[in-house]
Structure formats: structure tokens, C-alpha cells
Amino acid sequence: MMTWAETLRTAWEAIRTRRMRSALTMLGILIGIAAVMLTVGLGQGASEKVTEQISALGSNLLVVSPGSSTAGGVRGGRGTATTLTVTDATALANPAVAPDIANVAPVSTSQQSVLAGSQSWTTSIVGTTPAWEQVRARTTADGRFFSQAEADSGAQEAVIGSTTASQLFGNRSPIGDAMTINGQDFTVIGVLNTVGSGTTGDEDDQVVIPFQAYALRVATTANTNQTSTIYVAAKSQDTLSAAYQETNQTLLTTHAVTADTADFTISSQQALMTTVTSTTRILTILLGGVAGISLLVGGIGVMNIMLVSVTERIREIGLRKALGATPGTVLRQFLVEASVLGLLGGVLGLALGIVGALILPSALGQPVLISPVAAAAALLVSLAIGITAGVYPAGRAARLAPIDALRSE
């Protein structure tokens, strides 16, 4: 019986003898494997990034927005409704009422243009309380955040994002500089740390000012008590559901509504994470499926070339059989040849995938993750494709009668 080492050696020689053809055949598998690895890697990278962003925002964060998303959909999501007030935020901040809530920050936002000297920049103006810093898990890279006393006194101070700072003030430190929002003068007292884009837009491009100053000087509405969103931070992730219950109960009471007629919606970052992750997953499956089809086409290529190879080598097969190759040996020979083609394509595809995973992130601005499990799976799949594609051609070779094979020209 022919040894496995000898079978492998013969297969390798057959592949090497037909270099160009073998290379093109492997290219099919190579592209397929690399495409699958990169799409799946991109999907995993994206969901990892989103998860990271969301947890950077604080995984113990609850977001209260006006309007309701009742399942019936009748009163669903009036986004523009202005049912939340600073009074609500104050009620939630009371530890006697809501012991599991650590911090509460009412937030009102609008897009406005900001003037600093001759520089103008349109960005989002955020009016909030000093608790915002803790609730959104931010720090100041330069200067400081405004204090409660300053906020209460209606101080016209601003903490700005790093992008906003460079747009308005260039590379110099903007601390102590003046800027104008809606015709009102504000003094820059701090620059926020850089965190990149998040689920709520560019976190580095915003101007954070005290709520009082926002409501009185900047806001376009007359109602100074009104707020667009309330951020609620639970004491820890474990007390998140308790904090949720307390928030819900408090707001139902202060608004004098029942659960059925609630005019607000509480969403957790967790829920958001689930939505985003499942969206990403669907996209990954879709793209991965398309890439998978290219892999299938690659497999058909291997089968095709193996069939050509068997037809071309009929005389050789006949000779080998005459010299003592059993049908089993011939079958194994061609199966191994197809497997080597598949596996080799897989190894090269994996290499291309890894190179792509190193290069693509800087080009796309998206991380690409290739896990060891995915790499191992890619190799197994390419081997399986090789074997599957080899079965039929190898079977044909094994069944050839030696006399017919020897006689063919």
C-alpha cells in the first residue's frame, strides 16, 4: 500500500507540474476565504467598536426622552414633544425617592453657530448640569468643568469638545478665551477629553454650557423649565433595573399619568447595544453570505480543474493501475490533490485576510477583527471544499479500467 507521505508527495508534484493552472485554481479559494474573513472581521470589528462606544458612555446609563413608544404605535414616539422638565430631573436626583440613582443630568440641545474672533463654526450646544460630566463619563483634558454654584448663578461659561476647540481656536489653548453663541458672550473654561464619534454623533464636537445660561440666553424656546433629554446614571450596573423602576415610577407620579398613557420613554444603553449589535450582525451575515458564494464558486473551480486533470492524465492513471495502484489508492491520490489545492488556497487566503485586516482599518476607519477561531475555521472550510470538490473527479479516476486508460491517446 502506498504511504500517506508518498501520496502527499505525488499530489504536490502534480500540483507543481501544472503551476499556472494550480495557482489560478487556488486563487478562487484564496479570494473566497479572504473575502469571508474580511467581511466577518469587519462586522465583528464594527460591533466591537459600537459596544466599546456604548460602554464608554456608561453601561449604567438610562436615557429618558419625551414621547412614548407604546407597542400599539398609536401614541408612538412624539420626538418633538416637550414633556420633560428640569423639575423631573430634580425629583429623580432625590436619593430618598430614587436610592439607586447616582446622578441625573437634564440635557437640552440645539444646533447653532458659534463665533470666536473671526472664526465661525456650527456645532451642537448642550445645556446641562455639572452632573453631565459624571453621567457621560467624560473628563476635561484642559481647564475644568463648571461647578454647581456657577451653573446656578447663570454663569456664561463653556466647556468645549476638542474638535470644536481646534476649529475655533486652532492649536492654542482656548482657556479664558471668549466666544459668542446666539449673540451672547461665553468664556471657555475647559476642553473635554477626546473620545471620537459615538452613537449620539461626534462627541468631540460640542459646546457644553450650564443649563440656566442655555435656557435663558441660548434656547430658542420660551419655556426655561423644559429639557429635551434626561440622563440618569445608576449607582452600578447591577442596580440598573432598580434605577429603571425608580425613574419610571417617579416620572409617572410627577406627570400624573399611568403606564398606559406615559408621555416619556426610558431606554438603556444595553437596549441600544442590542439593537446596534443585531443590525451589525444581519449586515455581516448578508455580506458574509455573498463572500461565501464566491468561496463556493472557488470550490467549483477546484472540481472543474480536477476533472480536467483526470481526463488529461487517463494514460498516467492507467499506467499506475497496471503497476499496482488499487482503485482506493487512485481515489486517495486525487482526493489528496484536491485537498492540497483547497488547503493551500485557504492558507494563502488567510494570509491575505490578515494583511487586509492590518491595512483596511486605516483606509476605512473601521476595525477588522480576525479571531483565531475564524482563522482555524477558514482553514477547515477550505480543506472541506477541497475534499468535497475532489470526490467526484477522484471517483471517476478510481473507476477507470486500466486497459481502457492505457489504450487512450
Add this chain to the structure above:
Amino acid sequence: MTAPAATAHAVPATSGGAAVAPPEHGGPVLSLTDVRKTYAQGQLEVQALRGVTLEVARGDYVAIMGPSGSGKSTLMHILGCLDVPTSGTYRLNGSDVGGLDEAELAQIRNREIGFVFQQFNLLATMSACRNVELPLVYAGVPRAERRRLAIEALERVGLADRIEHRPNEMSGGQQQRVSVARALVTDPALLLADEPTGNLDSVSTNDVLGLFDELHEQGRTVVVITHEIEVGHRAARMAHIRDGLLTEEALS
């Protein structure tokens, strides 16, 4: 062509051990008794062999001659265990070949028969040495041992200086010598040559026939199938096949 499975049930599976014949056997190397071979060609039944009886003793040198269509090729296929008879018995080196399956026939071919073909049938991508090694590969002989035996066989056919040459770097006569070396390397019971000089010029023909003479003198059993009378006359015995029947001619 016909499937060997047709007669597979004739011999119980337990007799598979018969495939492994003792290396030294006192009786004739091959004996055919009333061997018939019938092919179905569409509706028509073609009787390629119509009762061939032949015995070849150890060390004999037999030429089987006949025109094309005489059943010569069919007889060669049966002698070479590339095909099995429809009826009759064929004993090779003492064991009955009838009713063996394809894998068992492959092993018999590997151990008992050395083939020399008209077309040489050397693999173009391999050196002379590796071509000669090929039957040993299927016998499971380790690499170093294989190479040693192959070089020995090439030396025996006078190609000691062509060991690493590829077939396309050699003349027709040299290529046929390589295939003779390949036939000898397993030390088979029978050297079976099918039109061995059909593709050779007269010089190379003499060369190869001289080699057969030498092998005969060394005690090898040689069967040559040919249609060339001068090739037939070099043998110790000559048999003619015509219309599927064998007649022997006494040689002086």
C-alpha cells in the same frame, strides 16, 4: 469493457489469501486452461478468445504472435491481469486469478508481473530512477530501499549513467530499457512485453531483444506479444493466435 465483477462470486471471499502467492513455486509460472473471453458489443457478442490453453514454465521465453483482431490484445490483458477471463482458469505463479476483485488484481500485477509496453509509458515529469521506483511505491517499499533497488535495476539494463535523466532526454531504445528496468525492479514472476519493439528502430530493437535474451539466460520468464516475425524468432517458443485460438509452432 467487461467488469471483473461478473465472475467475482465464483471464488469465495476467504480465498483472498490466494492473491499472495509464495515467491517460489515449483509448477509452471502461468497456465491457462480453456480460457474464453466474450465481449458484448451492442447486441453482438464478440468471442475474442475461444478456448486458449497455454502453459509457460519458469525460465521459458515465449512469443505470442498474431495479426490485429486475432485476440492478441485480449490475451495480453488476461495474462497481465488487466482483465479476467469469462470462463476457463488462469493460474499465475500457482494461484487462481479468476474471481479476484480490482484491488486484488492490482496487487497481483504489482508483485507478479513486470510490464513492458509499446509506448514505454514512462511519466514525463519524473527521472528514470523515479519511473523505475513507481511499482515499489505501490508495494509500500520505503524510499531509500526503493532508490537502491531502482538504481540496481537501471544498472542491470545498462543505464547506470542515465539515472537522473528524464524520458525526453533519452532515445527510444533507452526509454524502453528504463521500462524494462521498471518491469524488473519488483522481481516479478513474469515479464510481459506487449509489442516492445513496435516504436523502435532496428538498432534499438536489437538492443532491447538482446536484453531479453540476457534476461532469459539469467532464468527470467518472458512472454512477448508481437506481430513482428523477427521478434518472434528470438524466443524459445512461438505460438500463433488467430481468431481467438492458439496454435504452437515448434522452433528449430
